[in-house]
Amino acid sequence: MKGYVDKDVCVGCGMCVGVCPDAFRMGEDGFAEGWQELAADVVDDARQAAEDCPVGAIDVK
Numbered sequence: 001m002k003g004y005v006d007k008d009v010c011v012g013c014g015m016c017v018g019v020c021p022d023a024f025r026m027g028e029d030g031f032a033e034g035w036q037e038l039a040a041d042v043v044d045d046a047r048q049a050a051e052d053c054p055v056g057a058i059d060v061k
């Protein structure tokens with residue numbers, strides 16, 4: 001599984017990086033991105049970030 005960010009929707013607030021840095025990081029463009037396959041023990045945090053994203057830009061699959 002991996003986190004995916006729709007950069008056309010992301011507003012660069014950084015919340016997801018704070019909630020789950022193992023799944024998300026800020027790109028040089030100022031928007032978040034999923035950056036690695038998720039270990040089983042971080043999937044719940046990644047899903048929480050997806051739920052909490054203020055603009056619904058995250059998918060975890």
Ligand code: SF4
Nearest residue numbers: 010011013014016053
């Ligand atoms: S929480 Fe959503 S809007 Fe904020 S940086 Fe992450 S993907 Fe972008």
